[in-house]
Amino acid sequence: MAQETMQNNLEYLSLNKLGRIGYKISHFFTGIPKKANKKIHDVPIKVRKKGLAFNNIFRTLIRAFARGDFKTRLSFILMGFGLVTRHQVIRGALYFLYEAFFILFMVLIGGNALSMLPTLGSLSSVWFTVYDKDGLDIQQPAYFDNSFTILLYSILAFVFIGILIFLWYNQIRDSINLQERSYIGKYASDKQTLKNVLDKSYDKTLLFIPIGGLTIFTIIPIVMMIVIAFTNYDYFHISPSKLFDWVGFYNLGQVFSSTGAGQGTAFLRVFIQVLLWTIIWAFFATFSNYFLGMIIAMIINIKGIKLKKLWRTVLISTIAVPQFISLMLISFMFGNSSFAPINAILMNLGWTESPIAWLSDSAFNALLPKVVIILVNTWVGVPYTMLICTGLLMNIPEDLYESARIDGASPAKMYMKITLPYMLFVTGPYLLSQFIGNINNFNVIYLLSSGGPAFIYDTAHETVPAALTTSGVGQTDLLITWIYKLTTNQYYDYGLASVLGILVFVLVAFFSLLFYNNSNSVNNEEEFQ
């Protein structure tokens, strides 16, 4: 919409190219108050909508209790009873099974864990003496409370409680609905349920396993990690032999304050440098791959170019080598010594006197290693992009190009007006996921440079905190590899690592949701059908 009004705006059209860009930028910023105003304006409406939905839930519950027969009322305690007795045996039985599972979990594990959640346990382990058959005494530990499992089980308990409330409400609503429908002689049966599985509620069928897997192996761990950021889970508090405890915002304070691990500005300085490099890296890594891959795919797609299959196969065959092997191979080729192939070749040719430290040169904030890493990443990533783009490019309706050609459009114009919008539309969310993936791209950095070269500290004027020295954070480290170092080095600090993790998360989430909400491919999903 905004685009169209801009195209018709005389003021905009009278500008030259540079002016137009400036106009768009200023337009964007002057538009912010208006947008913000609209957002604020929407708030009461949204709140009201939410309130109404909430109100509805309570009204349904009250209606079910007041007007329900004994079957519906019994459903308040015995989940699924109302459904089983009204010909919906399968659904009713499933509800009941969940309730049974929930009670079992709470009695065996959940209740105990929840009761210890505020303190995270009081007694970790006791050492006692046993005598083996030779009469020698051996010290043996007996483990009691384990802060880690207490936390994990408590989170599981919360998730299960949430699911229980959701299911509980659903089955009561269904029960009262079925009851009211039976007054007018309408019945639903298991047959209908089974039919819906493949039709009306097909979304639930398809998404049940993926979302379930996501909940257990992604959402719960993430919640747990966020919670751990508020504890002192580190080298000195390892479960099961030691307990850890809640420390509030202490870890977050370490990153930003001048006391604690911060001690001077060294920590903050390193943090900002790593953050900046992470963003620069993600930007270049994503877009160099994307455009180079697309261009190569387009070149191979040109009509009249022979051996198309061969060119594609050459590139794709590099995917077949597992990434960590090809990365290690390349890090060998770019080795520091004069024996490493690239240095050896360059020295043989006489292009350089001494070996070049491709991946550990620290001049200009380690510019050379950074450039090499981005180039190598292009080598790794382009075949994938090409693979994706090849098919998609062929999918662009040929008549679009034909009519453009008849109108006398140049190839560059056709690319800008047809190819690129189409590709951005189809691959928009993928591009975003690539960007996020690159911010969290562990393999490339870890295997190529391992984060090196090290930061240089002015030890005369600042105390360098242990979080920097023991983790050995280097100039090509991304936040993710730094976090890895924090969690795997000898004096690991999970609390601090999670704080950094959350900071990455907040940063990325903010920008990507901003992009996502304004992205054309999300808002007009059916544009290119």
Add this chain to the structure above:
Amino acid sequence: MNREGKTHYRSHKRKIITRNVLVYTLLVIVSIIWLVPFFYLVMQSLTSAYNPSVIIPALPTEDNINAGKVVFSFDNYITLFAGMMNKTSGERELVYDFKVWYLNTLIIAAISSIIETVLVLGTSYAFSRLRFKARKPLMKLILVLGMFPGFLSMIIIYFILKLIGMEGNIFSLIFIYVAGSAMQYYIAKGFFDTIPKSLDEAAMIDGANKNTIFFKVIMPLSKPIVVYTFLITFTAPWGDFMMASFLAAGDSTAWTVAVGLRTMITTLTDQQKYFPVFWAGGVVTSIPIMILFFWLQKYYVEGITGGAVKG
């Protein structure tokens, strides 16, 4: 054709020839850049001794061997499967079992890729074609979840697996890979979005339910994306060593190729001796994937849907 037309035709032809020359040169350069490391890998795996500066080993003639040159040999491949030669006893000692790792990875890749392909396509179809209340929030949620640094949660995943008694075997890895399939919906969803909805509607009028539409209407038009998803999910386990090493821990019978090879050069004593073996392992690992890529080539490179859908 008049004179003017002829010159126009000629200049057009000349233009195409220059363009083609340019394009072919470019393609050759690109191919060389992408093949060099690969070539280096194969050559390094065929050397008789570890020496990174050797680009092409010498021929295994008497003179070359006596001169102490690095020569061509298949020794690394034999070592990979039969174990390192012990110089004093003259027998091969098996420090690790590559065959087990290989089989493990093959099983994991085969099972997880099939299940994942089904789940990824199902998720993508649901997000692209079905309209339900939680659709947009779920898509946003999955996007946001991908932003969290993955391995921070590995230790927790390990504990969760322990809770259900699944830790430390190859099936736990299958579990983890399958559980992450919802996060990979982007490409297939983008693809499904470009298939006209009119096809669904026509099928619906004919009385098909959503399941039938998915399998009988959308799937036949989506072979390339099915193949693509399968290939990507099949290749992943061969290269993933972070998650795999974390879950398999110390038990070397549960290692995948990636964990095993990586351990071989990071923890074994005498690492330098193992580097050529490592490269040989890399070549052997690439073979099944390469066969698969060649075999399925016609699906992913020959146009995704062509005119069939657009018509």
